[in-house]
Amino acid sequence: MPSDSRRWRDLAYGLATVIFFGLYTPLAKRWLADMPPLMSTGFLYSSSGATLALLVAVRWLAGYRIEPLRRLKLGDARIYGLGVACGVSASWLQLDGLGQVSGTVGSLLSNLEGVFMVGIALFFGESLRFSEAVGAAAILGGAVVLSLGASGGATTHLGGVLLVAIAYLGWASDNMTTQRLSERDPMALMATKCLLAGAVSLAIAGLAHEPLPPMAQIGPALLLGGIWWSAATACFVLGLRALGGAKMGSLLFLTPFAGAIGSIVGLKDPVTMAVMAAAALMGIGAFALGHGHLKAEAGDRAVASSI
Numbered sequence: 001m002p003s004d005s006r007r008w009r010d011l012a013y014g015l016a017t018v019i020f021f022g023l024y025t026p027l028a029k030r031w032l033a034d035m036p037p038l039m040s041t042g043f044l045y046s047s048s049g050a051t052l053a054l055l056v057a058v059r060w061l062a063g064y065r066i067e068p069l070r071r072l073k074l075g076d077a078r079i080y081g082l083g084v085a086c087g088v089s090a091s092w093l094q095l096d097g098l099g100q101v102s103g104t105v106g107s108l109l110s111n112l113e114g115v116f117m118v119g120i121a122l123f124f125g126e127s128l129r130f131s132e133a134v135g136a137a138a139i140l141g142g143a144v145v146l147s148l149g150a151s152g153g154a155t156t157h158l159g160g161v162l163l164v165a166i167a168y169l170g171w172a173s174d175n176m177t178t179q180r181l182s183e184r185d186p187m188a189l190m191a192t193k194c195l196l197a198g199a200v201s202l203a204i205a206g207l208a209h210e211p212l213p214p215m216a217q218i219g220p221a222l223l224l225g226g227i228w229w230s231a232a233t234a235c236f237v238l239g240l241r242a243l244g245g246a247k248m249g250s251l252l253f254l255t256p257f258a259g260a261i262g263s264i265v266g267l268k269d270p271v272t273m274a275v276m277a278a279a280a281l282m283g284i285g286a287f288a289l290g291h292g293h294l295k296a297e298a299g300d301r302a303v304a305s306s307i
Helices: 004-029 038-062 074-098 105-107 109-122 130-152 159-180 184-208 215-243 245-266 273-306
Strands: none
Touching: 004 074, 004 105, 004 245, 004 273, 038 074, 038 184, 038 215, 074 105, 074 159, 074 184, 105 109, 105 130, 105 159, 105 245, 105 273, 109 130, 109 159, 109 245, 130 159, 130 273, 184 215, 184 245, 215 245, 245 273
């Protein structure tokens, strides 16, 4: 059974992921609003991959053993490629959708990523308690409220809501493919995925004749990817490896509230009735999911102590 210090460390990975990913949405809306989505995706992934690759090199020089990705079996290579494809399409759809919704709505919709991750985890055999099912239903109810309220908001459109929702399905798929490969070195895994995804995104942007943005726009994108996104992805992979898909998915339900607060404070987003109702439903859902996992962990400890 893991020690108390290890459990706190694992929880710290999850909470750091919540903060980094939560505040990413308002930062992206503020800094990347004028950049073409594919070009933004390319710079974000490329800078993040370069930073993670540098961390991998530092760890290798310090004597850490790095599991090479060239040893991937054919099945793992297919999973790896699927993850890259999901990540590229999800980031593109998310950035495109954020241009049609407020930062608060875009942040709250990120709750759907956890719902999709729990659903995928169930498909692969992980269990789900009744309270967690109720929580997932409440989250979906909140997403429906945001969709119904979109037609009445000047800064939020239904098309944007749908784009962001589909993007989070892609993120959930990408995350679960990452879990299948997370027994390898997580930094090396994410570094190569980000570098490949960045190259693919920039190539597609070039083929689509997206204009190259000025350095005044490229700089913030490189900063957001190279520092913020790198820290978020590193913490996520470590948390996913330590906690598992279902638990990490439940922790991600806290992410939207960090993003919503950041959007209200930093972007001066209006707080509408639809936003308040959705936040209440999603808060209930997040509590139910978290409570279910606490009971499950307590049950596991009781079983382990009786053996």
